[in-house]
Amino acid sequence: MAFGPPSGGTAGPPGHDLHHHGDVDAAEGLVDFAVNVQGDGPPRWLRDRLAATLDDLGRYPGAAHDAQARAAAGARHGRPPEQVLTLAGSAEGFALLPWLAPRRAVVVHPGFTEPEAALRDAGIDVTRVLTDAREGHALDPAAVPAEADLVVVGNPTNPTGVLHPAETIRSLARPGRVLLVDEAFADAVPGEPESVAGDASLPGLLVFRSLTKTWALAGLRAGYALGDPVLLARLAAPRPHWPVSTLALEAIVACCEPAALSAADQRARELAGHRVEQAAALAGIEGIEVLPGSAPYLLLHLPDGRGEAVRARLRAEGIAVRRCDTFPGLGPDHLRVAVRPPRTARVLVEALDTALRDLAVAA
Template identity: 80%
Template structure:
């Protein structure tokens, strides 16, 4: 198991010593019931699998320009944009790795939030300031807290790991001349109707939106996503890329998952997830000492009784359950854990094991 959260102070990943490169897949493992990774299912549905398999006969050729064009056109139609406002990516992670190429002088990253953008920027020597949200305010974004001099602002919506969905107007308020506003919408399609999304805001200056296919379609191993933004901004983002950065199967996934039938299926999945989230959150709240952060995402942020976090995670793992540690997210501590939303029969095991572990810890030695 990874080492516990470092004490506050200067660390290799910036203030506080948070391990910004730690992700949920490090917690999961063979034989464990996986609540650490926010991917729905073990693999893509059969119809999508067939579309991907059909591309294998073409792997002897480099990804084709017409395939790339079809991907841009399909994604553009899905969001009411022009094809020139779409950049296919090898997953959102590639987009984050490209951020230093925008040459920001000072970047502001809203936290607690996905840590890969900050890790990529700090690794390239960019000056990064963290903008903390407060648990007392439900971790809602306060646009006034973002430094005026920041020429790159990064915010997740919904935010990972809190699950908070910020009002679109609050996010829009961060846009201003000379600033790039990056909204990470990796989980937007996991919320029915995609409320508060800025994916269709083609005229908002400096806006970049990153989208991922990883979560809803169980494509973590394929690496497929896209960026939306002004063509000139996308060209700056893409400048450091090598030729053919997105594979033929990934381009096909973009097309398949943005067609009308797939969008309808995704919305149905989102509605099922929403129902599962409500029941799972209610069950977890009934456990004495467990606080559940309200949210709309396909994961829940829990605060365990003070001082129990590391031992609870260890004992859950011993009993076959993987959860995502929260103390690698700036602003959270060792008693925070994130758990993916799962079907009721799977969630029941987490609830029962967590309640049993906490009950055991409460018994004096």
Template identity: 75%
Template sequence: MEGDPDTAEESRNTSSVSSGPDTLRHHGDVDAEPGLADFAVNVQGDAPPAWLRARLAATLDDLARYPSADHDRRARDAVARRHGRTPEEVLVLAGSAEGFALLPALQPRHAVVVHPGFTEPEAALRGAGIPVTHVLTREEEGHRLDPAAVPADADLVVVGNPTNPTGVLHDGLRALARPGRVLLVDEAFADAVPGEPGSLAGERLPGLLVFRSLTKTWALAGLRAGYTLGDPALLARLAAPRPHWPVGTLGLEAVIACSEPHAVAEAAALAERLAAHRAHLATALAALPGVRVQPGVAPYLLLGLPAGQGNRIRETVRRTGIAVRRCDTFPGLGPDHVRVAVRAPERAAHLVEALRGALVGVPV
């Protein structure tokens, strides 16, 4: 009804989709061309740790055989122990991207994606002809999600926690779970936050799916390894269109290795280091004229740049040999936003100085 304040508030927080499929499928690896210092991709390290490389190399002699059901079972067992679940509540994936590609199998009638957020779930849904509604968070509110902004009739809700690219950890996501709705929480970066606060990986809520990725913390982007957690019946619906042997032998072994207690402890120690590096980088960037640093917890930072200057600044930084992630491909953000990966202070200093130089003479 015209003039209804509730209706006005809903329209302010939700929108029909406007981004094109090409834009939705732009990811940071496109920005990080060879030869550039990579602050565009959120993978930690230049290669997997030596112990993990040795573990994977030891499986190479098995590549003449098809991936086995026993190997998959052992991977599900390892994940289940890691999160206090049963093996039946685990589905091993060829990276979270495979899980997003399977979402159309759930046949949602009203899919909602919280934005700014990772765009691959929406791209997969739209590619299957499924309409998508955006629920937009706002910078002036710290990009925090108000669960009441999600339409009540949504039968699929997708949200990142922490969200990419804002780095925000949302409270109150449990309130979004209800019978008749699938709540997909993308926790690709949860293990990079000390203590994994807010994780729903160990919880059993109606319709809950939790996606986890191993590619960021363990530098395995080229291998593709991850998993989803949820009710076995819901996992069966999600997996229905998969081909036989969807996850290769190396991927299965990576899931086992990275779920073992020593690996979980190593990831926790890395998360502590990343938190310290994040704080250092955020302080340095916030001191630059006209740069706004979005508060958050993830191993990346969302930056606001002086109005109308984002593209020029990004290209100037690129000419110095540094790649940052453009953010106008994320619904709700524009060309004056960039995302930068957290790196150790000695590497981050080059980014700070490049931005400082690019800002000279820019009106703020």
């Protein structure tokens, strides 16, 4: 397959812009396939819920509100409140990783680059473990060095969209190791079948969850971590007072309530149908390979040497897609595209087909 290096294993020093994210590829006025936020903003009921807290903004975020948010998130995953740490988005959690002081940190790639960036910025060496492109970017637990005391993996993984079996994820846990599972997109999978967020007994498990994607709250920064209270205390050691805003705390409470969970699952089921339709349409374009996935985005591989030209053509046509040469294990001929409703997806399919045909003629 052409989705990355031919085999799993470790990779060395960085040669990628680890701080590049999809919001850089998107811009006002472009049809946005670069960012994986669903919709143009939060639903009306959530807007109203957040608006109702505006009168409280004259006071600092309270301990009782934080406790309420932790209780709501804990109940959502069958955990007590003391096993929840509220976060200003998962990105804050990644920024706190250096405080775990790992001696041998491992990040599974291709994957979200912010964990590795945060660790390297703090002077911590990172070993990369690459998933096997020949096997659809499946994760081989044996590729992870036994001496690793911090292992970071996304599930589903960004940008491949691969949903690793929960048993594969669990096999990475062991005493003396922190296993961080980034489940930012887990609620985009109907039923969340491979989530380990509720595995309170798994040694060293740390799970990050985000509310920003499904609920279109990227500008609010809301999420939480799940783990052993001692591990969470280590992670939170350097935080300032009031690290999570009143609005973000209310968002956590609201989005963890039963009605919201039911709505999120319905969204995930609709998204799954859109993904199948969009993947089939893209795969019908000559020369494009589409990696099957279980996330609100698709990884594409374009004909060799045409990735950058295609991105430029799409941008000129008013379409933003996510470049993937910033992900270790991928290159300039890989693109990530968000799954959108069929009418919007057709805009991408038609423009991509035209761009490749024109480039083929020009060649």
